[in-house]
Amino acid sequence: MNFNHIYAIAKKQIKLDLRFKYGYFFDALIVPLRWFVMFAIIYGGFFSEGADTLGMVERENFIQFLLLGSLAYSYFASGFSLFHSKFVQEKYWKTIQGILIAPFNKMDFILGMGLSELLRHVIITPFFLIILYALSPASLNSILLIIITILLMYFGVLGISLLQGVVYLINEDVLPLFSYLFWTWGIFSCFYYPIEALPAVFNPLVELNPIYHGLVIVREVWIYGTVSNFLYHLEFVLSFAIIAPLVSIFIFNKVITKYGITGY
Amino acid sequence: MIDIIHATKEFKLKKDGKKFPRFFQRKNYKVIKAVDDVSLTLKEGEIFGLLGPNGAGKTTLMKMVCGLIQPTSGKILIDKSSIEKNKSRVGLMLGSTIIYYRLTGYDNLEYFAKLYGVRDIEGRIAELSNFLGLDGFLNEYVEIYSEGMKTKLALARALIHDPDILLLDEPTLGLDPKISSQMREKVMELKGRGKTILLTTHYMDEAEFLCDRVGFLSNGSLIRVDSPVNLKKSIDKENATLSEVFIELTGENL
Numbered sequence: 001m002n003f004n005h006i007y008a009i010a011k012k013q014i015k016l017d018l019r020f021k022y023g024y025f026f027d028a029l030i031v032p033l034r035w036f037v038m039f040a041i042i043y044g045g046f047f048s049e050g051a052d053t054l055g056m057v058e059r060e061n062f063i064q065f066l067l068l069g070s071l072a073y074s075y076f077a078s079g080f081s082l083f084h085s086k087f088v089q090e091k092y093w094k095t096i097q098g099i100l101i102a103p104f105n106k107m108d109f110i111l112g113m114g115l116s117e118l119l120r121h122v123i124i125t126p127f128f129l130i131i132l133y134a135l136s137p138a139s140l141n142s143i144l145l146i147i148i149t150i151l152l153m154y155f156g157v158l159g160i161s162l163l164q165g166v167v168y169l170i171n172e173d174v175l176p177l178f179s180y181l182f183w184t185w186g187i188f189s190c191f192y193y194p195i196e197a198l199p200a201v202f203n204p205l206v207e208l209n210p211i212y213h214g215l216v217i218v219r220e221v222w223i224y225g226t227v228s229n230f231l232y233h234l235e236f237v238l239s240f241a242i243i244a245p246l247v248s249i250f251i252f253n254k255v256i257t258k259y260g261i262t263g264y
Numbered sequence: 265m266i267d268i269i270h271a272t273k274e275f276k277l278k279k280d281g282k283k284f285p286r287f288f289q290r291k292n293y294k295v296i297k298a299v300d301d302v303s304l305t306l307k308e309g310e311i312f313g314l315l316g317p318n319g320a321g322k323t324t325l326m327k328m329v330c331g332l333i334q335p336t337s338g339k340i341l342i343d344k345s346s347i348e349k350n351k352s353r354v355g356l357m358l359g360s361t362i363i364y365y366r367l368t369g370y371d372n373l374e375y376f377a378k379l380y381g382v383r384d385i386e387g388r389i390a391e392l393s394n395f396l397g398l399d400g401f402l403n404e405y406v407e408i409y410s411e412g413m414k415t416k417l418a419l420a421r422a423l424i425h426d427p428d429i430l431l432l433d434e435p436t437l438g439l440d441p442k443i444s445s446q447m448r449e450k451v452m453e454l455k456g457r458g459k460t461i462l463l464t465t466h467y468m469d470e471a472e473f474l475c476d477r478v479g480f481l482s483n484g485s486l487i488r489v490d491s492p493v494n495l496k497k498s499i500d501k502e503n504a505t506l507s508e509v510f511i512e513l514t515g516e517n518l
Contacts, residue, residue: 008378012364012371019366094361098421101330102379103351260333 001111005104009112013086014119028120032074032128036066039192055194061223064135068146068218069191071128074121075150076189076211079157080182082117083165084175091169091261100256106162106249114158132222142221152241153214159244166252170259190215210240265460266306266329266429270338273299273324273484298324300484301338308428311451311461313471315506316481317516322464323358325481326431329462330356342429352380355427359434360414362421369402369409369417373424380425392420396450412443419450430454432463436470448473468506478506482514 017024040063047059057065090096099109129143138146164178188202189211195203206212213236220227227233276293299321306312314322327333329340331347331354342350356362363372370389377385393399396416406414415435422430435451436444451474455461465471471478472492480487480495488495496504499512510516 002381004378004381008375012367012375015371016364016366093364094358095364097332097356097358098362098376100332101351101354101356102376103381104379257331257334260327 002104002108005108006112006115009109010115013113013116016089017116017119024120025123028074028078029124031077032070032124035073035192036070039066039069055196056219056223057194061136064132064223065194065219066192067128067132068222069215071125072150072153072211072215072218073186073191074124075154076157076186076191077182078117078120079114079154080161080164080185082113082158083161084168084178086113087165087168091263096169096261106252107245110155110158110162110245110249114155136223138222138225142225145221146218149214149217149237152237153211156210156237156240156244159246159248162245162248162252166248166255169261170255172263185209185211188212210236213237265308265343266304266462267341267344268302268304268306268325268329268338269341271299271302271325271328271335271340272297272337273321273328273333274336297484299328299335302481302484302486303338304479304486304489306460306462308460309455309458310476311455311463311474313475313478314462314464314481315466315468315471315478315510317466319483320481321484322481323433324484326356326358326433326462326464330354330431332356350429352425353427354429354431355422355425356431357418357422357433357435359437360411360418363406363414363418365407366405368405369398369420372406372417373402373420376421377424382425388424388426389420392423395453396420397446412439415439415443415447419447423454428458428460430459430461432461434464434466436465436467444470471506480510480513482516487513 043057043062043066046054047062052058087096090099125147132138133143164175167174167178188198188205188209190198190206195206195212198206213233217227217230217233217237274295274297276295302321302325304312314325316322324333328335329347331351340347342353347354363369364375367375373389373392374385377388382388389402393402396419398413398416398420401409401413401417406417409417419432419435422432432451436447439447448470451461451463455474463474475492477489477491478495479489488498490498492506495506495509499509501508501512504512
């Protein structure tokens, strides 16, 4: 790992992103809010009609439940689309070769690009955390654990994103498959509803999903102050954060020189 | 210094002529050899010109030499070791590409300098700016540069880490005569500094002026390699040009 490389990649990407900054920040604010608003209306109606609970979601905590889910989703969504969206630009700007021939570790590339994308979250993350704190204060340790868990999930998602990026470079036909993956993965991550809201037949899929386990940590630690089976959930999140980027880098290096870039 | 050993690059094409990766092959495809069994050794400090018409395989060969794509068969070595191990010794210029138009010239050079681990970045950028006449432009966005300035910046980017080996793909394509002449002078100066240069060009006068040796590529195959002087002597015509030699040897026009 080379911090100079990570810094250079992040700095370059931030400068490119901020070339047209108003659209960038507007999008960064709207993405986490749109699903939050929709589900807040649904849960609001649900509880005002006399319902008591839906899994861990209760009348008293549904706003916190949704805010934490929205926060995690915003990292998930921006991480998932990061390499694909940036490779689209680099491919048509004909700058992608510069990345491919430069002598640096692709882990630096993931970290640099991931770091640059965190800028997108600098407004919404404190904003959501302040509202959460106002609704139900949490300890500093809990807040740190939540941030670390979200970043670990984000790092794992960046690995999948790199895989999507390289597939995009070699064959754009495959890209729709990733949008279906994103959609399916989102459904089985339970960002906006508890696992109990899904038919029980899907529970094994949810239980295999590291994002779901990350969300359990994030929600339980804020809402209850403690996490049941913490190590069990952490194992999923940590394994994902380590394995996904490493596997993606391996595939990236193998595939890109073998098949080359097509379609430009 | 650079050994290209029986390098072949095949592309599988759909019926409509579009390229697609191997794992999506269908039964009805045709194979084209963009580079066909090319063997060549580039000597240290020489300028070698690859000449040939569009589609001859010049750029594909160059992309293999810098490691952008792998040969289907054969290998390419730099000082007897793989390209992967020598990436930092190679500078690639593909026309005016590999520069970010939405960044300033300085930001472009600084970014690549950091990726290549250049130590005195400011000093190196100042040196290249002076060498290529980029002074006064580096703090502007590249999008406002003229084509000549973009090409110069692309050359500066390729040189930012002071590579031993320079790959120049059509370095003067689309440039006016004055800038083309300046670029040629810069290439000669780089040769004087000991760089090994592989360049592709369509311009015969450029190849004659710059190259110690040239190689004629036709349909992916290397037809002949020699110095421009010897090549011109090789056909039975007085004051023959390189174009005439190429036509004589291949039956194709450049």
